[in-house]
Amino acid sequence: MIPEKNDSRWKEIVTTATVFPLHGLATKMLLMRVRTMIKLDPSPQKVDEAIKITYDFFSKNEETLKNDLAILFRKN
Amino acid sequence: MKTLYTVSEVSTMINNGETLLLSGDERALTNLPKGKWIAGTTPYFMSEEKGGIFTHDEIQVVKLPSMITDFTMKTYSVNELKNIPKDYLPNGFSYIIIPAFSDALINFAKDCSSYEGLFDRPLIGWVSGVDLAEVEKSKAKVIDGMTGEITDSKAVVMHLNLPADKYAKINKINLFKQGNGDSITFNSPGFEISECKVNGIDTNFYDYISSHIDTKLPLVADYMGAMINVSIQDIDTVSKKIILFAPVFPGIEYKIAKPVADYEKEFAAELSKANISPLFSCNCILNYHYAHLEGKTTGHIVGPMTFGEIAYMLLNQTMVYVTLEDK
Numbered sequence: 001m002i003p004e005k006n007d008s009r010w011k012e013i014v015t016t017a018t019v020f021p022l023h024g025l026a027t028k029m030l031l032m033r034v035r036t037m038i039k040l041d042p043s044p045q046k047v048d049e050a051i052k053i054t055y056d057f058f059s060k061n062e063e064t065l066k067n068d069l070a071i072l073f074r075k076n
Numbered sequence: 077m078k079t080l081y082t083v084s085e086v087s088t089m090i091n092n093g094e095t096l097l098l099s100g101d102e103r104a105l106t107n108l109p110k111g112k113w114i115a116g117t118t119p120y121f122m123s124e125e126k127g128g129i130f131t132h133d134e135i136q137v138v139k140l141p142s143m144i145t146d147f148t149m150k151t152y153s154v155n156e157l158k159n160i161p162k163d164y165l166p167n168g169f170s171y172i173i174i175p176a177f178s179d180a181l182i183n184f185a186k187d188c189s190s191y192e193g194l195f196d197r198p199l200i201g202w203v204s205g206v207d208l209a210e211v212e213k214s215k216a217k218v219i220d221g222m223t224g225e226i227t228d229s230k231a232v233v234m235h236l237n238l239p240a241d242k243y244a245k246i247n248k249i250n251l252f253k254q255g256n257g258d259s260i261t262f263n264s265p266g267f268e269i270s271e272c273k274v275n276g277i278d279t280n281f282y283d284y285i286s287s288h289i290d291t292k293l294p295l296v297a298d299y300m301g302a303m304i305n306v307s308i309q310d311i312d313t314v315s316k317k318i319i320l321f322a323p324v325f326p327g328i329e330y331k332i333a334k335p336v337a338d339y340e341k342e343f344a345a346e347l348s349k350a351n352i353s354p355l356f357s358c359n360c361i362l363n364y365h366y367a368h369l370e371g372k373t374t375g376h377i378v379g380p381m382t383f384g385e386i387a388y389m390l391l392n393q394t395m396v397y398v399t400l401e402d403k
Binding site: 019020021022025026027028029030031032033036037039040056057060061063064 | 189190193195196198243245246247248299300301302325326327328387388389403
């Protein structure tokens with residue numbers, strides 16, 4: 001099970017500048033997209049939107065992205 | 077493995093009910109019967125049997141494995157592109173072809189990462205093209221083989237579903253890495269650029285590129301370790317703009333790529349590391365030309381040489397591929 005959307009680690013994942021050693025091309029592109037979105041507009045609304053996008057992505061791909069999930073949540 | 081076939085041979089495959097991903101010259105593709113196929117135009121290919129080849133007569137064929145029985149196919153106008161992820165199948169991947177120089181391509185390239193759910197399932201494909209000697213008089217096309225619709229203004233997508241124990245995985249081989257030079261950023265997205273910041277200082281992009289940059293080298297952005305290229309199409313001396321094959325985006329740092337000394341040799345080394353057997357792959361027409369790939373091979377990697385590669389987003393000067401994996 002992936003952490004709940006209100007888990008504070010989601011916010012860290014989308015706002016940190018840390019480059020995780022991710023495997024999936026989609027994961028890399030999606031995280032780059034949401035982090036760039038926040039870089040251009042760091043409002044709480046954009047952060048919430050970034051968390052929702054990221055959470056939804058992992059929710060729908062939990063089985064095939066388990067390696068990336070392990071990397072993201074072990075390091076946070 | 078043979079991948080290039082005559083119109084007659086491909087027609088037989090279609091009439092036998094095979095599901096096919098096709099690429100070829102428009103004159104060849106328009107002679108095919110309707111059936112379970114999708115196609116885009118290009119006369120440039122990488123094949124195992126003949127290496128890099130330019131042909132108006134032969135069609136390159138990917139036969140989908142029998143495990144794939146469930147698919148839908150649809151064309152999308154500019155205003156419908158954002159709906160592509162809504163049509164993703166539950167356990168599948170989607171295969172897209174968009175005509176070069178079309179508004180559909182411009183829209184997709186600039187906006188796709190904001191399409192809701194874009195990354196939810198693998199989206200792979202390419203940008204169809206034409207004979208470079210006929211760019212002024214020919215248009216790139218895509219074809220929905222089920223309906224026979226041929227268009228130069230819409231994207232065509234085959235949405236494929238896989239058995240429950242399989243999943244599709246997209247990846248890429250990009251020989252270009254960021255060089256050690258200037259940091260280049262942009263204030264707004266676009267394909268036609270006149271202004272940028274170099275190391276944080278406002279700079280005329282036209283002057284910067286035209287004065288001391290090898291335009292065969294792409295701009296490279298680092299997406300969490302994935303190198304994403306933006307290739308230079310033209311230096312417009314009239315408008316004083318640099319025309320790009322893919323858009324640049326604000327908030328992302330670009331650098332000019334390090335040169336690749338020997339494309340064929342370095343590609344072989346990367347391919348050996350990757351150890352892959354893709355269902356489909358394609359590579360960039362710029363790599364074909366700049367690396368003089370005609371008559372040369374890229375190992376067992378075959379596919380159309382394209383006017384842009386799509387792995388979720390539009391990429392340039394990159395080989396993209398999809399493999400089918402066990403869950």
